[in-house]
Amino acid sequence: MTSPVRLALLGCGTVGSEVVRLLHEQSADLAARIGAPLEIAGIAVRRVGRDRGDLPVDPGLFTTDPLGLIKRDDVDVVVEVVGGIEPARSWLVEALRAGKSVVTANKALLAEDGAALHDAAAEGGADLYYEASVAGAIPLLRPLRESLHGDRINRVTGIVNGTTNFILSAMDATGAGFAEALEEATELGYAEADPTADVEGFDAAAKAAILASLAFHTRVARPTCTGRASPR
Ligand SMILES: NC(=O)c1ccc[n+]([C@@H]2O[C@H](COP(=O)([O-])OP(=O)(O)OC[C@H]3O[C@@H](n4cnc5c(N)ncnc54)[C@H](OP(=O)(O)O)[C@@H]3O)[C@@H](O)[C@H]2O)c1
Incomplete structure (x- = not known):
């Protein structure tokens, strides 16, 4: 039997609880496609005792110690669905530097300081994926990152919010x-x-910064309070 891929899930709110549900409902299919079972090693949240309804998960997996969870030897991949800049940035930099690949939906952090995450990923030789941060249901970021990487893109238009x-x-x-x-x-x-x-347009601005960074091969941070985007 192939060893399982063990996930540290940071956050179990609107998005995180659906991640748990899908991992549970589609476990056999995911294992067949990946070639190994996906297992949740632990779930970091703010309130362990919060009522999470009928979420199909062992309550013993919840912890309020995200860093301790990330550092565990039995964690291969870190999935971050907490949101915000800090402490999410510190957690993800720690994980990536330690060589643990990260999947995050945190558009605010990617737009504000994606450079810190990309640099940490390069340092640790880890992968950084954030497809769900912009137009999650549309195959958009990966085609920009990979399929169209050699093409010149003149313009990106669309409704992102x-x-x-x-x-x-x-x-x-x-x-x-x-x-x-x-x-x-x-x-x-x-x-x-x-x-x-x-x-107020902050969500759209963050998404525009992520899209522009990928499409135009540069680092664009989200607009400052003056409304101007700052190249990074
Ligand atoms: N909601 C969407 O439709 C959507 C769509 C695309 C992307 N996103 C992105 O996905 C991310 C999560 O969004 P969400 O709507 O799922 O947020 P949410 O419902 O507010 O859930 C946040 C989760 O993070 C946990 N948390 C917060 N602060 C923490 C801390 N200091 N330490 C440990 N855990 C902490 C919370 O714990 P408790 O459960 O104990 O409160 C909760 O489980 C954000 O980056 C958001 O931009 C969201």
Whole structure:
């Protein structure tokens, strides 16, 4: 029997709990495709005692010590779905430098300081994947990184923020005002309780920085408060 690939999952909120569910529901299929079973070695969260409903996972896997989990010898890959800049950056730099590959959905961190992660990955000889950080359901980042790597890209266009897309479409279609459309987006679960990142454009800016970095082979950090993107 091939040894399992052991995952440290950092975060078990909206995204992390679905990662757990999919790993559980699709374990046989994933093992067949990967050639080894995928196992969760531990899950770092803020509140171990939080009610996580019917999540199909051993409660004994939860910990509040992400660094301790990352450093364990039986952890091969680190999956980060916590979000924010710190402490996520320190955890991922630690993992990558130690040669543990990282999968992250953290667009804010990639846009703010993707360079720190790429440098740590190069130092540790580890892989850094972040397909889910921009348009997760669309094969976009990997084709930019790999298939189109030798091509010259002149322009990248698209709608990258689903919440504002919903709000603008609703305003256009029904004549609703912004506040009304935002309320509807919140009721339907498209907008988060605090919609600042979406409606102020921070989410779209982070995604644009990640896309521009890949498409134009440079390092673009998210816009500063002056609204100007800064090359890194
Ligand atoms: N939500 C989406 O639709 C979506 C889509 C694409 C990408 N993303 C990205 O995915 C990431 C996660 O988003 P989310 O919506 O799943 O967030 P979330 O629901 O707020 O979950 C965050 C998780 O991180 C844990 N956490 C927070 N601070 C921590 C700390 N200091 N130490 C250990 N654990 C900590 C929380 O623990 P507790 O459970 O104990 O509170 C929770 O499990 C973000 O980078 C986000 O930008 C999200």
